[in-house]
Amino acid sequence: MESVTQEHPSTPVSIHSEPVPDSSPAPPPKTGWLMEWFTHWSIERRVLAGFGLVFACIVVISVISYRNTAVLIENSLLDTKSHELLQLLDSIGEALGAAESGHRRYLVTGDESYLTSYRTVVERMPEYLRYLRGLTNEGVEQRDRVETLERLIARQLGAEADAITQREKLGYEGVRHLALSGAAKNELEGIHGLMTELDSAEQRAIHARVTQSAGSTNNTVALLGLGALLQLVLLGSVYFLIHHDVTERRRVAAELQSRGELLEASNKELEAFSYSVSHDLRAPLRHIDGYAALLSKVAGETLNDKARRYLQTISDSAKQMGQLIDDLLVFSRMGRQDMLRTTVNLDQLVKTVLHDLRLDLQGRTISWTMHPLPNVSGDPAMLRQVFINLISNALKFTATRPETKIEIGAVMRNSVEAEVFVRDNGVGFDMQYVDKLFGVFQRLHRNDEFEGTGIGLANVRRIIHRHGGRTWAKGALDQGATFYFSLPLARSLR
Numbered sequence: 001m002e003s004v005t006q007e008h009p010s011t012p013v014s015i016h017s018e019p020v021p022d023s024s025p026a027p028p029p030k031t032g033w034l035m036e037w038f039t040h041w042s043i044e045r046r047v048l049a050g051f052g053l054v055f056a057c058i059v060v061i062s063v064i065s066y067r068n069t070a071v072l073i074e075n076s077l078l079d080t081k082s083h084e085l086l087q088l089l090d091s092i093g094e095a096l097g098a099a100e101s102g103h104r105r106y107l108v109t110g111d112e113s114y115l116t117s118y119r120t121v122v123e124r125m126p127e128y129l130r131y132l133r134g135l136t137n138e139g140v141e142q143r144d145r146v147e148t149l150e151r152l153i154a155r156q157l158g159a160e161a162d163a164i165t166q167r168e169k170l171g172y173e174g175v176r177h178l179a180l181s182g183a184a185k186n187e188l189e190g191i192h193g194l195m196t197e198l199d200s201a202e203q204r205a206i207h208a209r210v211t212q213s214a215g216s217t218n219n220t221v222a223l224l225g226l227g228a229l230l231q232l233v234l235l236g237s238v239y240f241l242i243h244h245d246v247t248e249r250r251r252v253a254a255e256l257q258s259r260g261e262l263l264e265a266s267n268k269e270l271e272a273f274s275y276s277v278s279h280d281l282r283a284p285l286r287h288i289d290g291y292a293a294l295l296s297k298v299a300g301e302t303l304n305d306k307a308r309r310y311l312q313t314i315s316d317s318a319k320q321m322g323q324l325i326d327d328l329l330v331f332s333r334m335g336r337q338d339m340l341r342t343t344v345n346l347d348q349l350v351k352t353v354l355h356d357l358r359l360d361l362q363g364r365t366i367s368w369t370m371h372p373l374p375n376v377s378g379d380p381a382m383l384r385q386v387f388i389n390l391i392s393n394a395l396k397f398t399a400t401r402p403e404t405k406i407e408i409g410a411v412m413r414n415s416v417e418a419e420v421f422v423r424d425n426g427v428g429f430d431m432q433y434v435d436k437l438f439g440v441f442q443r444l445h446r447n448d449e450f451e452g453t454g455i456g457l458a459n460v461r462r463i464i465h466r467h468g469g470r471t472w473a474k475g476a477l478d479q480g481a482t483f484y485f486s487l488p489l490a491r492s493l494r
Contacts, residue, residue: 046245050238054231061227068216075209082202085135089195092128095121096153100188103160107167107179115164122157129153142201149194156184156191289318343490344380346373346420350408353387360395364404371409374418376487382463383487389456390422390483397426397481405480417469418489423482428475437473460485 099121106114129150136142163183167175175183182188292315296308303311350373354361376383391406398404407423429437438461461471464485475481 046241047238050234050241054234057227057230057234061223064223065220068220071216072213075213078209079206081135082206085132085202086199088128088132088135089199092125092132093192093195095124095128096156096188096191100156100160100182100184103163104179104182107163107175107183108172110167110172118160125153125157136198139201139205142198145194145198145201149191149198152187152190152194156187159184159187285318289315292318340379340381341377342380344376344378344383346376346383346410349380349384350387350391353384353391356388357391357395360392364395364399365402366395366404366406369405369407369409371407373408373410373420374412375490376418377490378467378487379463382466386460386463386485387422389460393456393483394422394424394426397428398424400427401425416489417486419484419486421482421484423480425480428477428479428481429473430477431475434473434475438471457483 095117098117100118102114102117106112106118129146132146132149133143136146160183163175163178166178172179292311296303296311296315350370391408394406395404398406405425407421409421409423411419411421413419438457460483464471464487467487469486469488471483471485473481473483
């Protein structure tokens, strides 16, 4: 797996640049745990919390106002019933009084025209009492009083009816005592007493409801005022938070701009370093390799086998160093290269890569398993480099197998991205070193076993990360390896 022997870690090149000043903000002063917890929130969460609290206050105020309004409406309806009850009591009292007065005049004179009021009361009293029961059906005490009143009225009307019968039979002398005192004197006194109680109780209920309504109105007004004040405070707090966050973001933006300028200067230094590596280091390497070849040619017959082996080692090391420089430059450029976003047909891309690697396939017995691959969104040239590295790895590490087996496919776990894999039956690797596979200059095999510079898989990870994907691997010693990477699907497949 493209990843330098652990016993010989390489020393990273030190690039000198202007020191970056530590512009990290000073630690905030210690405050209460609630404020410290709140300050860790993002501005979006703070604003959302502020408006949520305002909305909660509006809901509470609305609920209480609705309840108070419902009480006012209910009291208004009850007051209407109470006023109707009082009017009805007055009407019943007047009707009974007129009936009793006309009844007494009839007993004295015998003139039936005086019984008109009495007969009217007898005819309408059931309707009056039914209406009265409907107006007092919600109060137990008032309902009991109305039942007693019904009985007394029935007794009064019954007594007056008996007096009329006696007047018709016995004449005036037979009912003289009733004409003077009244046929139902006791009942009338009880009726007037009950009606007074009904009236007084209803007046007290009206007064209590008026007091309750006034209190509810005052509470509603006070609550609305408090709610408005609280909303102003909360909205002011939200404005302060937004203003504070905007100021902080401006400060961070200025700091990022400063760091961006420093980063740009560092990138220019890296480019200068790459140019130096590309030109200044190549000449000495070419000299080493060339003069080693000349020395072998000129003095080859006079050198023993050991000396010729030394010269070959010098030449091979120079060539390996040149290849390492080339790979390192490719890795460096890959991080700065502009990406071309387009729809990539991975099936066609893999076919192109296999055609380019046809020389590496000669003389090999290879069993290919090619599954259909989806169209993805990405840079065709960069993704081509990914497949070249992974397929070349698979070919390299299966060279010791009598039959090479390589499988390429994809797994669609969702509608957003595809997981592509390249699987082989090569020498594999120990999973405890899986984190080192994609590192620069990291190798899990000695160079005399498998050639390589340890940059290929690092380049794969950098390309995939630039596409917004992930890279990972699974394997076991002498049981092959599988390398995975994820890529965003083309929009037509989403």
